[in-house]
Amino acid sequence: MIWLTWRQLRGGALTVGALLAVLAVVLGLTGPGLADDYSTTIAACSSQGGGCAGFVERFFEDNRITFLAAAAVVLVLPALIGVFWGAPLITRELEAGTHRLVWNQSITRTRWLAVKLVVTGLAAMTAAGLASLAVTWWSSPVDKAAEDFPRMEPLLFAARGIVPVGYAAFAFALGVTVGMLVRRTLPAMAITLAVFVAAQIAMPLLVRPHLVAPVRSTVEITPSNVTGFVRGPDGVLLVEATATSPDDWVLSSHVLDAAGHAVDAVEAPSSGPCAPSTAPAEEATGPEDDPQVAACLADLGRLGYRLEATSHPAGRFWPFQWYETGIYTALALALAGFCTWRIRRHVS
């Protein structure tokens, strides 16, 4: 049965294998150079004594497209596996009538399905794991430079580490289940894709933030953590700030007034450095280099305004990876169990 499963998977496996080989060659050839570039960039800017921010930013800009493309491969691969390996696994037998051939060999259909699920499922997980491994390794210098893309945030979280393995297992089992219920290949493929994408959107929005209670932190307003400062037309101050490290996954962030209520905009006090009359400009100003803004921010702190943020710190990356891989693998096992139960009676 393993032989037949492999014989039927061969075409798809070779396609995915070729894809992975191309990925490995491209990443393998450019990866070491990339890591060297990064260390020379850092060495150069450190020896010049200035900040490295500009160099790092340029380094990221140079590699931005490959970086995003590599992440996209890891994000898309599980969906492709679900659509092209999972959904047709049973439907193409039903459509060609070959289930009537194979289910009358001396092997029960439960065993037939179990072997197919295990062999193809493991192949799917291996493919996703290898892709993620290659991309995670290649991207590690760029990840350090990509300040706008912390790996804790949903986009990169799903394209790094071990979660792609869980996604692939889930997508595959989902495809098989949908195929078994819908019984026709094309609709099954479409539904599998839709459900998988919905799950991938729902997970970071609804589930992942609550895997562990987020950290709630409150800090003083200082020029160093304010990222935006605008004097509004009606004498309000719009303050945007971050109360966390840039690698954290920020769920929400807002300004609290002295009474502890979250406020959208701070009403400017009528006197002091924030008073509208002393405003030098109506437009946004950089908080760090403008002494008046700095004075105003200090005044806001004195008036009791603080910053509050809820976030998951960067250190939770691996625990979250394990939790999520576990959740998706458990879902995949549940779907596989459903399929083996259902094939005994309801499919013919």
Place this chain on the structure above:
Amino acid sequence: MTAALRARGLGRSYGRLWALSDCTLDVPAGRVVGLVGPNGAGKTTLLHLAVGLLTPSTGTIEVLGGRPAAGPAQLAKVGFVAQDSPTYAGLSIEDHLQLGARLNPGWDDALARDRIRRLGLDLTRRAGKLSGGQRAQLALTLGVAKRPELLVLDEPVASLDPLARREFLQDLMEAVAEHELSVVLSSHLVSDLERVCDHLIVLVASRVQLGGDIDTLLATHHRLTGPRRDPARLPADQHVISASHTDRQSTLLVRTEAPILDPAWTVDQVGLEDLVLAYMGQSATDRRDAGRPPTLEVQR
């Protein structure tokens, strides 16, 4: 000897539609059984129940003393070639033989390869490139080479031209003689079955209308021709299957165990095809006369 097939009150419904109802059958082992009936009569449903592709909605079915598809041992005892002889279009003939060898403990590889060689098929040929007749032969090879005790064939010759049809059936008969198989094969044409079968089941509108060894069926049915008379006035042991009348003459098809003694009748043998058609026609009448038990089984 265990029966090849034994059904008691067997029925299968799809939603509110009954594809097969109240089917009671005993088919002894060692027979070549023809299952005949018009399209949509429930032949495929009955065969799928026999090989365990379907489970009964009502009643029970036993094949060679076991529940169909109950486990690997039961599956090994029954070979099945489904309608249109499905094969894996992308796999070669060699791959199909591998499949058979790996999935069946009793696989007879020499037999399979010998058959393929005699058919003149190229082992590297993909099944998708074979003609309908060649595909049917490949499917039959898989069915025979697993060395089952019972071989079930669903419309095996429907897609074949007359020559291929004859060759296929001849080939099947050789395999049957060689390996002492029981066979159940279905067709909507009596002429296909007449030459190869020794037992017949007529299925019409989801019900079994007739079942028995062909010799017995032919010996107990007679065509009577004589002066016109009312069929109701026949002796009690003569069951009228069909009747047609002209102004002066009546032609009746009757079933009886006893000899026909009335000298007014001219008694003729009935052909199998006429017999089957008479039962099919009778079932149409039955459906108009609701309330009468429609099933009629000839005891052997």
